[in-house]
Amino acid sequence: xxxxxxxxxxxxxxxxxxxxxxxxxxxxxxxxxxxxxxxxxxxxxxxxxxxxxxxxxxxxxxxxxxxxxxxxxxxxxxxxxxxxxxxxxxxxxxxxxxxxxxxxxxxxxxxxxxxxxxxxxxxxxxxxxxxxxxxxxxxxxxxxxxxxxxxxxxxxxxxxxxxxxxxxxxxxxxxxxxxxxxxxxxxxxxxxxxxxxxxxxxxxxxxxxxxxxxxxxxxxxxxxxxxxxxxxxxxxxxxxxxxxxxxxxxxxxxxxxxxxxxxxxxxxxxxxxx
Amino acid sequence: xxxxxxxxxxxxxxxxxxxxxxxxxxxxxxxxxxxxxxxxxxxxxxxxxxxxxxxxxxxxxxxxxxxxxxxxxxxxxxxxxxxxxxxxxxxxxxxxxxxxxxxxxxxxxxxxxxxxxxxxxxxxxxxxxxxxxxxxxxxxxxxxxxxxxxxxxxxxxxxxxxxxxxxxxxxxxxxxxxxxxxxxxxxxxxxxxxxxxxxxxxxxxxxxxxxxxxxxxxxxxxxxxxxxxxxxxxxxxxxxxxxxxxxxxxxxxxxxxxxxxxxxxxxxxxxxxxxxxxxxxxxxxxx
Numbered sequence: 001x002x003x004x005x006x007x008x009x010x011x012x013x014x015x016x017x018x019x020x021x022x023x024x025x026x027x028x029x030x031x032x033x034x035x036x037x038x039x040x041x042x043x044x045x046x047x048x049x050x051x052x053x054x055x056x057x058x059x060x061x062x063x064x065x066x067x068x069x070x071x072x073x074x075x076x077x078x079x080x081x082x083x084x085x086x087x088x089x090x091x092x093x094x095x096x097x098x099x100x101x102x103x104x105x106x107x108x109x110x111x112x113x114x115x116x117x118x119x120x121x122x123x124x125x126x127x128x129x130x131x132x133x134x135x136x137x138x139x140x141x142x143x144x145x146x147x148x149x150x151x152x153x154x155x156x157x158x159x160x161x162x163x164x165x166x167x168x169x170x171x172x173x174x175x176x177x178x179x180x181x182x183x184x185x186x187x188x189x190x191x192x193x194x195x196x197x198x199x200x201x202x203x204x205x206x207x208x209x210x211x212x213x214x215x216x217x218x219x220x221x222x223x224x225x226x227x228x229x230x231x232x233x234x235x236x237x238x239x240x241x242x243x244x245x246x247x248x249x250x251x252x253x254x255x256x257x258x259x260x261x262x263x264x265x266x267x268x269x270x271x272x273x274x
Numbered sequence: 275x276x277x278x279x280x281x282x283x284x285x286x287x288x289x290x291x292x293x294x295x296x297x298x299x300x301x302x303x304x305x306x307x308x309x310x311x312x313x314x315x316x317x318x319x320x321x322x323x324x325x326x327x328x329x330x331x332x333x334x335x336x337x338x339x340x341x342x343x344x345x346x347x348x349x350x351x352x353x354x355x356x357x358x359x360x361x362x363x364x365x366x367x368x369x370x371x372x373x374x375x376x377x378x379x380x381x382x383x384x385x386x387x388x389x390x391x392x393x394x395x396x397x398x399x400x401x402x403x404x405x406x407x408x409x410x411x412x413x414x415x416x417x418x419x420x421x422x423x424x425x426x427x428x429x430x431x432x433x434x435x436x437x438x439x440x441x442x443x444x445x446x447x448x449x450x451x452x453x454x455x456x457x458x459x460x461x462x463x464x465x466x467x468x469x470x471x472x473x474x475x476x477x478x479x480x481x482x483x484x485x486x487x488x489x490x491x492x493x494x495x496x497x498x499x500x501x502x503x504x505x506x507x508x509x510x511x512x513x514x515x516x517x518x519x520x521x522x523x524x525x526x527x528x529x530x531x532x533x534x535x536x537x538x539x540x541x542x543x544x545x546x547x548x549x550x551x552x553x554x555x556x557x558x559x560x561x
Contacts, residue, residue, distance in 0.1 A: 170353055170382045173371045175397035175448060185396065189387045266387040266428040 054235045058245070062236040071225070076244060078221040079210050082138060083252075086145025087206040093146070094153030095195055102161035103183070103250045112158060119155070123147045124212055131217050141213040148209040152202035153195070160194025161187055193267075196260035203256050207249045227269070297326035298364055298452065298484050301348055305358035306345055306510075308555035318509040319345050323359070325503065325512065329451075332478055334495035334502045337546075342510020343488045347454050350486065351377050364451075371522040375452045376445035382437055384429040390440055391416065391425040411447055419443045419473060435466030439473065446477060453483040471498060471526055477480045479523055492542055493532075496535065497526045504542065506549040511548040516542060 039055040040046030050058070066072030101107030128142050134140035164187050167238070172182050214223020222241045229237025304323040309316040320342040327333050330476055335343040339528040349361055352372035361368045384393045390504040391412055398408045416422055429437055439458060443454065453472075459467045475498060478485050495502045499518050506513040516538070520529060529535050 098449050165383070167379060167381055168385070169375055170371070172396075172400070174351065174373055174375060174377050174401050174450075176373050177400045181400050185399075186385065189385070192387070246332070266389075266430065 002109050008176030010193060029161075051069045051233070051235065056267055059239050062234075063240045064224040064227075066240060072240070072244070075220065075222045075225045075241075076248065078138075079207070079214065079223070079245070082141035082210040082213075082221065083145055083206045084137075086142040086210065087149045088204075089142065090146030091199060091202050094155075094198075095157045096149040098154045098157035099188075099191070101204035102158055102187070108162070112224050115154060119151050123151070124209070127213050127216050130213070136202045136217055136219045141210050141218070144207045144213045145209040149202040152205065153198045156194040156201075157191055160191030163194075164190050191253065192263045196263050199260060200253065204249045205254050207245060207252070211245055278323045295329055296365055298329040299325070299486070300328040300362040301325040301346070301349075301356075301359065302362075303359035304346075305347070305432060306342070306349070307357045308356065316331075320356075321509040321511045323510075323512055327484065327486065329484055330482055331499045332475075332486045332487070332498060334489060334499035335505060336489055336492055336495045336502055337505030337513075338490060338507055340510065341505035341507045343505045344456050345510065346422070347456050347486060347488050350452075351375055362402070374450060375454050376450035376453045377456075378441050378445055378458045379456045380458060382429065382441070384437060384440055384444070385515070386429050387429075389425065390421065390427050390429070393429065393440060394444045394445065394447055401448065403441055415443045415447045418446070418477065433466075435462050435470065438462055438466075438470055442470075442473070442477070449481070449527055450483075452486065453478075455485065455487045457489055458487075460489075467494075468527070472496070475524065475526070492546065493530075494541060496539055496542070497524070501544065502547075504546055506546075514542075514545050 022114040035048070035053075036056045038046065039048040039050045039053060041051075050158075063072070101112045101115070117149045123144065126147060127140075130140040130147075134143055168186055168190075169182070172186050179184065211222070211223045211226075214221040215227050216223075218224045218227075220244055226238050226241035229235075229241065302325050304320065304325075305318065306320040307316055307318050319340075323342075323346065325346070335346060337343050345354060348449060349356055350363065350368070352368055352370055352373065352460050355369075363372060364374065374408075383394065387503070388396070394416060395412045398411060403411075413422075413425075416425060419442050421439055421443065422438060424432065424436065431441065432440065441458075457468050471494070474485075477483070487498060496518055502516045502518060503512055504514040504516070505511065518538075520532075520535070
């Protein structure tokens with residue numbers, strides 16, 4: 001008898017992975033190379049205006065400069081702090097509230113639709129209001145990030161908590177599961193896929209929210225780096241901020257993926273002994 | 275609904291019942307009407323079903339789709355309440371979920387995020403059985419269904435037949451007195467099905483279970499059961515009951531070639547076809 005374990009989905013060959021990665025690096029390098037060679041002063045006949053579109057070598061210099069004088073690491077720290085605190089509070093509240101509302105008829109039928117209705121409020125529009133209430137510092141950014149990540153977590157978790165298979169539920173009750181045991185062994189784990197998914201969606205958006213709030217009004221952070229560079233017509237400074245933010249979001253996304261993997265291990269392990 | 279006080283008011287009946295073992299499952303004039311939004315959409319799934327099943331019997335409910343055989347099973351499980359008549363389980367009127375039964379359906383109800391051994395032990399966890407006893411009982415029942423060595427596998431890593439055996443193990447481990455099976459081996463290939471049939475009969479003979487087995491496959495029913503109850507459609511009702519004469523323990527492989535078995539099978543087919551002339555099912559149609 002063959003099991004799926006024996007048939008085994010073979011992990012993608014490491015050689016193939018190297019080729020894929022090398023190809024992607026090559027394409028990015030090519031883009032930067034073309035950009036670098038074409039960018040310059042338009043009065044000298046350069047096809048790409050470096051005052052509008054920047055120049056990779058100048059972006060790099062600007063990046064190194066920022067690292068050396070400590071302004072860039074400080075800004076990264078501030079934005080990271082805002083995004084992570086906001087994500088933890090917002091997503092945490094969303095997950096807990098979704099579960100709580102899914103448990104009772106009143107929660108499901110009366111309260112949850114009201115939360116869904118709030119989803120229609122464009123969150124970024126709230127940014128000026130949060131700045132007005134919480135000031136220029138950390139907490140106005142945390143509030144916006146929280147408002148954004150709350151809905152990602154709430155929507156998915158609520159959907160997951162309600163998507164428990166009816167037969168699974170019936171069988172567990174025949175086995176004399178108590179209400180609490182049912183939630184712990186069936187409802188909660190089956191919602192975990194959705195929770196993990198929602199965290200992955202919320203992460204890049206949390207960064208976006210932090211940056212938007214900073215761009216609007218702030219006294220620190222990557223958004224401030226970008227807006228003050230812009231005010232000095234320093235396009236390379238703006239691009240440093242953009243690229244660093246992108247890199248951070250990818251990095252954190254990877255970490256979330258890694259952190260949620262144990263939750264989803266059962267879906268895709270070809271090897272039972274792992 | 276039926277008359278809950280019926281039995282208590284007649285002490286003589288209770289005394290008489292002591293002489294011979296009382297059937298574990300009794301359906302009296304049971305009907306079920308499913309209503310949609312209004313009377314217009316209501317339909318009668320089951321009409322005037324009378325059925326009593328003795329403890330320790332292996333009974334198959336057979337019939338075409340829509341004959342109400344699964345409805346009867348779900349009523350015994352306590353998932354559906356009859357709209358007419360009385361359903362008694364172990365002498366008492368059935369109310370709410372029946373926790374004396376094990377319930378296995380065609381669908382996979384293993385918890386996909388639990389490894390095999392933790393799936394099998396779940397009922398014992400619910401019931402607060404100690405960790406040590408749990409481990410012993412789980413190991414023994416996993417061996418009984420031939421899954422030793424696969425304890426650490428997730429359901430997704432097991433074949434369909436193995437998942438069925440795992441479900442069987444998970445149900446047997448808490449020793450329910452009655453096993454309700456709803457087309458349990460429908461999605462399993464023919465070769466694995468023979469193994470599962472043997473295993474089920476073996477477990478039934480050793481554990482003294484009562485088994486109610488729903489299938490649309492007459493041959494499967496005759497191979498396994500003491501008694502075959504044939505259902506018809508429109509409305510769902512019992513059209514025939516047949517006692518199966520073959521001795522126990524059965525060798526289900528040689529039974530298939532037995533002449534008497536073949537005669538009984540075709541006789542039942544004719545009966546089923548006569549009572550369901552309009553439903554268009556025919557011998558071999560669903561195999």
